[in-house]
Amino acid sequence: MIVIDQVHKSYRTYFGRKTVLDGISFTLxxxxxxxxxxxxxxxxxxxxHILSGLEFPDHGRIDRGGLRFxxxxxxxxxxxxxxxxxxLRFISRVYGIDIATVTRFVEDFSELGAYLDMPVDTYSAGMRARLAFSLSMACEFDCYLIDEGFSAGDARFTERMNALFEERRSRSxxxxxxxxxxxxRRFCHQVGVMVDGKIVLFDSFDEAIALYKTL
Amino acid sequence: MQATELRESITSMGRIVHALLLREIRVRFGQRRIGYAWAMIEPALHVGVLYLLKLVVGAFTPAHIPLVLWLASGIIPFLMFRNMVSRIATIAKGSQDVLILPPVQLSDIVIARALLEFLTSTLIFVLALALYTVLVAPLTIANPLLVAGCLALLALSGIGLGMVEAVATAFFPSTKPLVDGLLRVLYLISGVIFALPYLPPEYQAYLSWNPLLHLFENLHAALFAEYQPLAYGSSLTYAAICCLLLVVSGMALLNRYRTMVMANA
Known part of the structure; x- marks a missing residue:
């Protein structure tokens, strides 16, 4: 169980303190x-960022339940x-995962072919997304944090991601x-709408959309 | 912290620094082979130009020490110092995509960059000395341990100054040309090329405030048994204290203003 309890975060700016997260709580x-x-x-x-551990909340509690994010x-x-x-090699080394295993997975799942040996500069947005997602899936995290970029992959890749997530449903x-x-709608069982640093949670997609549309 | 926890955090840090080091090599030398070549060509050019200058101007280094050796042994470490400062000062550039990975800390990047710079320069330094031994005459180093110590202190001072510059430029962007100018002046007044005894006597007392001078005077004395530095211009203790102050203040500043520095990419 992932528990986020009363997380607050504010930053100093030129215009004074700006509160970005104002008491976020949810369990998943x-x-x-x-x-x-x-x-x-x-x-x-x-x-x-706070969920991944890149930044720390000013106050509040995050319990990742021992899961790898x-x-x-x-x-x-x-x-x-x-x-x-x-x-691929760099990320494998950072997370201490066998490079050969990650390579095999990414070669197979990303279907990038010869592009894998070309600079990422030469990739299309969709190919970049395929590399990033394949790479993260190879790392076998327990909880995936996905910040946009999902829709950049083509329909075929989204389909494959969907299938893989279904398959791993019990462990990640x-x-x-x-x-x-x-x-x-496709992937999520629970939807949160963020307004003014707070989050409102819905079990139904339609209710969440109704609120989101009024923003 | 438990002993096992400590060991775990040290091995994970080692793993990440290793990953970053290999990546830095890829980024800096990977695409352009000229990267390696330039690391050697640049000091060679400096040595060449100053060699010619010596022929025109006359004595500014100890006469009984081979000029090429004197120049190379000062210039290569100085360029390491200069590059170290600029690599650490621009820490935000090219680090964003690495720092999005939660296991990677800013300190890992500082260590990896500094290590690459230090290893590259030391390799060139050793190569230059070896080349001289093979091509010209065998060379006996008077005090190898002191040579290593001077190079290490020089590298650490570079890291310290780089961290201070990183924070200073985040607040005042005009600091960068200031530091560049300072480095150019330091090149001339730190005993890199001109040994302290060969500088105008009326300025020697002022010049000896510069901690880098003490490092280079020690370095040259450690390499060449014939070179007798002036006592008040070659205090390793003074250089070490200044180095420590730079590193500690650099670390404290970078830690405190990390967000500002990273926003300055």
Missing amino acids: PPDRNLGILGRNGAGKTTLM SWPIGRGGIRSSLTGRDN NMIVVSHDMNII
Whole structure:
């Protein structure tokens, strides 16, 4: 069980202190996916950073239940001037995973072919997404944090991701930030809408959409 | 912290620094082979130009020490110092995509970058000395341990100054040309090329405030038994204290203003 309890985060800016997260609380069972909607600047990315451990809350509690969280996928982690394979090796080393295993998985799942040995600069947005997602799936995290970028892959890849997540349903779940409601509808069992640094949770997609549309 | 926990965090840090080091090599030398070549060509050019200058101007280094050796042994470590400062000062550049990975800390990047710079320069330094031994005359180093110590202190001072510059430029972008200018002046007044006894006597007392001078005077004395540095210009203790102050203040500043520095990419 993932428990987020009264998480607050504010930053100092030139215009004084800006509160980004103002008491975020939710619990997420390990077999359920959470989708997060919210307007630009609602604090979604900050929340993802805090969940991943990149940043710490000013106060509040985060209990990851011993699960291994991914980095916020879709927000970098891939260097464009290096080849796909160089990026793959780097991330494998950072997480201490066997490079050969990761390579086999990524070659097979990303279907990038010869592009794996080309600089990521030369990739299309969809190919980048395929590299990033394949790479993260190879790392076998318990909880995937996905910050946009999901819809960049083509239909075939989204389908494969979907199948893989279904297959891994019992051992990993995800928290997805996306403006693409189809993605959220497709993958998530629970939907949170972020407004002014707070989150409102819904078990029904339609109710969440109704609130989101009024923003 | 438990002993096992400590061991775990040290091995994980080692793993990440290793990963970053290999990646830095890829980024800096990978695509452009010229990267390696330039690391050697640049000091060679400096040595060449100053060699010519010596022929024109006359003595500014100890006469009984081979000029090429004197120049190379000062210039290569100085360029390491200069590159170290600029690599650490621009820590935000090219680090964003790495720092999105939660296991990677800013300190890991500082260590990896510094290590690469130090290893590259030390390799070139050793190569230059070896080349001289093979091509010209066998060389006996007076005090190898002191040579290593001076190089290490120089590297650490570079890291310290780089961290201070990283924070300073985040607040005042105009700091960068200031530091660049300072480095150019330091090149001339730190005993890199011109040994302290060969500088105008009326300025020697002022010049000896510069801690880098003490390092280079020690370095040259450690390499060449014939070179007798002036006592007040070659205090290793003074250089070490300044180095420590730089590193500690750099670490404290970078830790405190990390977000500002990273936003300055």
